[in-house]
Amino acid sequence: MPSRTPTALWAQRFTRSPASKTSLQDQIRQMLVAAVLDGQLPPDVALPSSRDLADQLGVARNTVVLAYQMLVEEGYLISRERSGHFVNPEMQRGLPHVSGTAQLAPSAGEEDTEHRPVWRQRIAHPPSQQRNIVKPANWQHYEYPFIYGQFDQSLFPTNDWRECCMKALSIMEIRNWAPDLIERDDESLIQQIRTRVLPRRGVFAKPEEIIITNGCQQALYLIADLLCDEDTTVGFENPGYPDARNIFENRNAQLLSLPVDSNGLAPEALEGELARCDYLYVTPSHQCPSTATMPLERRRALLESAQRHDFVIVEDDYESENTFSGTPHPALKSLDTADRVIYVGSLSKTFAPGLRLGYVVGPSELIRELRALRRLMVRHPVGYVQRAFATFLALGHHDALLRRLAHAYRERSQALMAALDRHLPEARYVPITGGASSWVQGPAWLDAERLATDAQAVGVLIEPGNVFFMNDDAQARRYFRMGFSAIATEKIEPGVRALAQCVHAQQRNA
Known part of the structure; x- marks a missing residue:
């Protein structure tokens, strides 16, 4: 027995x-x-x-x-x-420890350390050594999380998303997403992007001109991997998006620093630099991190410069949906008549960043090669998530969510600007007209990295701005970014008050 x-x-x-x-x-x-x-x-x-x-x-x-x-x-x-x-x-059956005793790893004294590979010599460009935006993993435990791009449970459409997930799990739907799609994407999601998402940006594309990616990050990596090498020059906004900068540097591209002002890049003032570019990475809708919006005249001038100097623009449509006016700004891609713009968008940034859904719009020849390259990496983004999100778009839940977010973010942005005016009048910030963050310039003596450490000790999270600049100098250290996508409106004023106390303590100890 x-x-x-x-x-x-x-x-x-x-x-x-x-x-x-x-x-x-x-x-x-x-x-x-x-x-x-x-x-x-x-x-x-x-x-x-x-x-x-x-x-x-x-x-x-x-x-x-x-x-x-x-x-x-x-x-x-x-x-x-x-x-x-x-x-x-x-x-x-087949497990190495069916007798009830697991096999033991060799003891420390038995390890062959002499013949182990020296990994630091084998990894030519360690990605972990690049300068990145750093956010605490337990950011939700902090009382005042002024960090960008994080999830707010109070705004998440739980019932709507659950409905779409359940529909995607029906017998008829499972047969569509469960097989290996190899290089293909979910046809229904492509159709929703073509008819629901892109037309709002003035962009019209054929199915073969769209590819789904695991967020904008993978989209940018695929583009850089396909198009860049050590002989490639990429014009890059300074300050700009650190992850994009790291991606292009990882592909050995030569980055050309292009300054931005209150209206983003100024093509006329940068004509000489643009003439040296093979590619230009730009965030015209809400410049990262300054949130500046590029005027229509500059957009047209930039496209004319691209044709004149034969470079291609990578348009990261950063926060294009988060505009308080209700009418998104026209995308560069919508003005492009010569296939000079590769358009990168996100489906999940405003919804749930953890879903990792992005897309690229470009000439069919380029998209075909991006599909072949993506196949070598991940085959395709998860079919189930693609089908569920296609349903989310088709049922109008995404449009309803954008309206709710616009109302909530407008309220939070007004509270943030009022609190900065009241408690940090010595700081300057770009007026917030959309998006989910504020770019703040402190006094000349401010060290925002030290400020972030001091503020974190009292429950306030901000993002030091030096990581957005190509060079970490004294000028860069006075900037910081404050996101408001993950903080309740009533927390904003007391959070800024606590931050101001840290700023003034730094001034006294300077």
Whole structure:
């Protein structure tokens, strides 16, 4: 007769966490699955009765019964009438520790350190050494999170998104997204982008001129990987988007610093520099990080310069949907008549950044090569997410969300500007007309990196601005960015007040 595991074993393994969002039933299932797959239970061993295990764990007997039933259905356990539940030997077949004892890694003294590769010599350009925007992983635990691009649960359309996910899980829909799409994208999402998203920006494209990506990050990496090498010169806004800068540098491109003013890039003033470019990366809708919007005259001048000097523009349509006027600014791509603009957009930035959905619009010849390159990386973005988001767009949920966000962000931006005027009158900022952040210039003596550290100690998170500049000098260190996508309106004024106290303390100690 198979031996039965001592119930006390499970009481020691089970950690009941009141704060956990996982149900007790699922916690018990996870505990049992781990014990089976880790080889801590011999094959065919008998588990405690549901009553005994429930008593030891301090849970209802039905909770254990349901957990056992689910594990029987999944094949981890076998139910034998009048005998109980037993570990299914088939689940451990082929595991290296079926006897119940896991194989041990060699001890530290047994490691062959002499012949191990020296990775720092093999990695020519370590990405981890690049200057990046840094945000605390536990930012939600801070009282005043003035950080950009994060998720606000109070604005998330939970019921609408759940509805679209459930529709995508129907039998008819599963057959559309479950197969390997190889180089293809979800046709319904491409159609929604063509008919719902792009026309608002004045852009019209054929299906073969659009590719879906894992967010704008992958879109930019694909473009840089395909088009750039050590002989490529890329014009880049300064200050500008650090991740884009790092991507182009990672592909060994030569970056040419192009200053921006209150209206973004000034093509007429930069004619000589633009003539040296093969490509130009630009964020005309809301310049990153200054939030400046490029006027229509400059957009036309930039396109004329691209034709005159034979360079291609990579337009990152940064925050184009987050405009308080209700009418998005025309995209550069909408004015392009000569295929001089590669258009990069995001579907998830304003919705849920964790979904990672972006897209590229460009000539079909370019998109075909981007698809072939994407196949080497990830094949395609998750088909299920593509189909669910296509439904989200088709049912009008995305448009309704944008309207709610515009109202909330307008309210928050007004509260932020009023608080800065009241508590930090010595600071200057770009008036907020859209987007979800404010670019702040402090006094000449301010060290924003030190300010961010001091503010974090009192629960205030801001983003030092020096990382946005190509050169980390004294001028760059006086800037910082304050996002308001993830902070409630009523928290903004007290948060700025606390930040101002840190600024004034730095001034006294300067």
